[in-house]
Amino acid sequence: MIKATHEAVMVDEVLENLVFKQNGKYVDCTFGAGGHSHEILKKIDRKGFLTSIEKDERATKNLPIEFRDDSRFKLINDSFSNLRMFFEVEEIDGILIDLGISSTQLDDPLRGFSFQSNGPLDMRIDTTKGKTAAEWINSASNQEIADVLWSLGQERASRRIALKICEFREKKSIESTKELADLIVSCVYKKTKKHPATNSFRAIRMFINNEIEELQKVLEAASYVLCCGGRLAVISFHSMEDRIVKRFFQGKDRIESKVKFEYMKDKFFKPTAKEISINPRSRSAILRVAEKVC
Ligand SMILES: C[S@@+](CC[C@H](N)C(=O)[O-])C[C@H]1O[C@@H](n2cnc3c(N)ncnc32)[C@H](O)[C@@H]1O
Incomplete structure (x- = not known):
């Protein structure tokens, strides 16, 4: 795994709203440096299970022992848009999608994502x-x-x-x-x-990285693999992505899914001032969590 310098965003809000069943099956679509996955594993019990997905092969190498030794955990190196290849219809209780790239990727000049440091102009996640x-x-x-x-x-x-x-x-x-x-x-x-x-x-x-199409596909796929009452949590950092998520939850701009979603109690969550002061990169984050209604 890449050096873990990424600070997971809105962890409390994600855990509180997404992980509602301790023995549930969860999917973290964007493993990154494993921050959210680590917290989800802490919250679920012996019968719970977490599958994490990550497109960046480098982020999945040298997985820390805490993940390797945990029989409740599996990591898949693939794109989250392929979600339906890995799960049955209505199999999953909660899905997390934390969009974009991690600080670890951004801060590595060799990946070419940043204008702050010089490096080859690559920018591919995979x-x-x-x-x-x-x-x-x-x-x-x-x-x-x-x-x-x-x-x-x-x-x-x-x-x-x-x-x-x-x-x-x-x-x-x-x-x-x-x-x-x-x-x-x-x-x-x-x-x-x-x-x-x-x-x-x-x-x-x-x-x-075809990020808009990837997002549209994973939302659609998530609507099928979630069980009734299952929850989908999406963190975006850009108004265009957030608009896609919001409209998807409203039943608009779908590919073919007719699945209905209802927000929990709040339509969205923003990081607190305290979180922004500790992790300034969280400032543009917005989290939406909705429940599949059947
Ligand atoms: C914001 S980071 C996630 C950080 C993670 N939640 C944590 O706590 O460490 C987003 C991650 O999603 C990965 N990613 C981006 N697009 C992806 C895709 N289409 N499929 C799977 N992973 C993707 C990136 O490589 C990056 O590691």
Whole structure:
């Protein structure tokens, strides 16, 4: 497993609302550094079971002994959108999806997710397949780049950045996070507290990992594998993702599922001021938990 520097978000709220049966079967779709999985295992009893899923092979290697030795735990290295391949219909009591990437991944320059440190422009969660961000950015059309930056990053300078990228790569291909971040900085004139490359880097990461489609698929799959009264908890860090979750719970924008969900008592939870002061990266998190109604 990657060095465990990720701080799990809204742990109390997740446990309180998701883990309602101590002998239940749970799925943590985003194992990451294992923070939520660790807490779920602490709360369930001897008859309970937790399956965790993680797309990043590196996060599943060298699993700490506490997980390896626990007969109530199983880890699957796959994408959460394949949820239905692993479970029967109405088999699971609670499912957690903690979207995005972990601090461990973000802080590792070799993964290429961050504009804060220089490294190869990769950005793939699963490094064994698919195009790297560098491969995409050096081959996509001006229009395609602008569209991704606008639709997934709401980046106002999307066209200017896309043009700059295309002009730059005529001389030299873009290979590092610093090269890309510098190009973006030179196009964004309005100075705000947020780093000018924040939106573009997030948009490219979401595109490279197909994150919106993955989310739509896992919500749909979760609606089938949850038992009646089973609960689905989703933590998102971006308004676009949260909107998808909210609309899914409302029965809108579904692929084919007709399953009904009802919120617990609160429609959503936000981290407390105390949590934000301890873990500033939690500040944009929003948790929604809903129960399958049959
Ligand atoms: C925010 S982190 C989860 C952190 C975790 N809850 C913890 O407490 O350590 C999100 C994790 O989900 C993984 N991930 C992202 N997309 C995925 C997908 N489609 N399928 C499975 N895992 C995914 C990422 O690799 C990352 O490790």
